[in-house]
Amino acid sequence: MEDIQSPVTEEEIHPDVALVARAREGDxxxxxxxxxxxxxxxYRVALHITQNREDAEDITQDAFMKAYEKLDQFQGNSKxxxxxxxxxxNESLMRLRKRKTSKTVSMDEDVQTEDGAIPRDFAxxxxxxxxxxxxxxxxxxxxxxxxGLPPGFRTVFTLRDVEHLSTEExxxxxxxxxxxxxxxxxxxxxxxxxxxxxxxxxxxxxxPA
Amino acid sequence: MTCTDFLSxxxxxxxxxxxxxxxxxxxxxxxxxxxxxxVLDSTRKTIQVYRDNEVYELSADLRERxxxxxxxxxxxxxxx
Numbered sequence: 001m002e003d004i005q006s007p008v009t010e011e012e013i014h015p016d017v018a019l020v021a022r023a024r025e026g027d028x029x030x031x032x033x034x035x036x037x038x039x040x041x042x043y044r045v046a047l048h049i050t051q052n053r054e055d056a057e058d059i060t061q062d063a064f065m066k067a068y069e070k071l072d073q074f075q076g077n078s079k080x081x082x083x084x085x086x087x088x089x090n091e092s093l094m095r096l097r098k099r100k101t102s103k104t105v106s107m108d109e110d111v112q113t114e115d116g117a118i119p120r121d122f123a124x125x126x127x128x129x130x131x132x133x134x135x136x137x138x139x140x141x142x143x144x145x146x147x148g149l150p151p152g153f154r155t156v157f158t159l160r161d162v163e164h165l166s167t168e169e170x171x172x173x174x175x176x177x178x179x180x181x182x183x184x185x186x187x188x189x190x191x192x193x194x195x196x197x198x199x200x201x202x203x204x205x206x207x208p209a
Numbered sequence: 210m211t212c213t214d215f216l217s218x219x220x221x222x223x224x225x226x227x228x229x230x231x232x233x234x235x236x237x238x239x240x241x242x243x244x245x246x247x248v249l250d251s252t253r254k255t256i257q258v259y260r261d262n263e264v265y266e267l268s269a270d271l272r273e274r275x276x277x278x279x280x281x282x283x284x285x286x287x288x289x
Contacts, residue, residue, distance in 0.1 A: 040267050040272065043275065044265055047265050048264075048265070057275055060275060061279050061282045062282075064282070065279075065283050068283040119248045122243070123247070124247055129258070130258055135262075138258075139266075142258065142264045143265070161256050161260060162260070182221070189219075189220075189223075189256060193248070193255040196258070200254065
């Protein structure tokens with residue numbers, strides 16, 4: 001299972017630390033380099049959470065602006081990227097709240113009601129299920145499927161499995177405990193599995209593929 | 210190992226955070242339980258398919274536009 005293990009954390013000083021230090025002293029080029037490094041990731045995270053391209057663009061701009069303004073508050077005891085992701089996640093959840101106006105959106109609300117940990121579909125999948133679809137068909141299947149997850153699960157899955165943050169970094173970015181991240185990740189993965197099964201399952205003998 | 214034990218270990222199993230003994234137990238369980246074998250295989254493929262495919266691509270045009278907007282917003286504020 002080596003291909004889906006989380007990356008080993010490095011003991012060495014991260015190159016971002018120097019860039020942040022320069023940016024703090026007013027070096028705009030250093031900050032621009034940080035923007036270049038993380039703009040795509042921040043945009044993806046915001047889009048995964050909000051499922052809205054316009055919101056994701058606004059959030060990306062606002063997240064970097066806030067990070068720039070608060071650069072002095074960055075302690076350096078977490079990675080700069082984790083800190084930035086945390087800002088973007090907060091902005092994204094705020095956006096969802098605004099969109100729903102009267103209804104609040106929190107990381108917790110969907111956890112109580114959604115029972116996603118009990119598998120029901122036991123149909124075997126094809127060996128290479130994605131080969132049955134074109135790239136654009138597959139992208140649309142994956143989008144539709146992740147869209148159906150409650151925001152709290154979608155967010156954990158995005159950070160862990162799409163953006164490759166470790167469990168600890170995800171917990172930090174979301175302000176959740178490690179057991180909470182693990183249990184949401186399990187339920188998110190199992191719910192996605194259940195939803196993808198109708199596209200990827202092995203056709204039964206005698207049935208058209 | 211019961212099916213419930215299997216499910217409760219699944220996240221750590223995929224993250225490579227379980228002992229060799231537990232990996233053996235998972236293997237033994239999935240050899241005996243076809244339902245859990247399917248869950249293991251299809252969950253692994255679920256993770257893999259999201260890792261291997263960019264669900265939302267950011268075109269070069271949009272990236273440039275977004276980049277300029279970010280820089281304008283950050284530095285306009287800082288000068289004000």
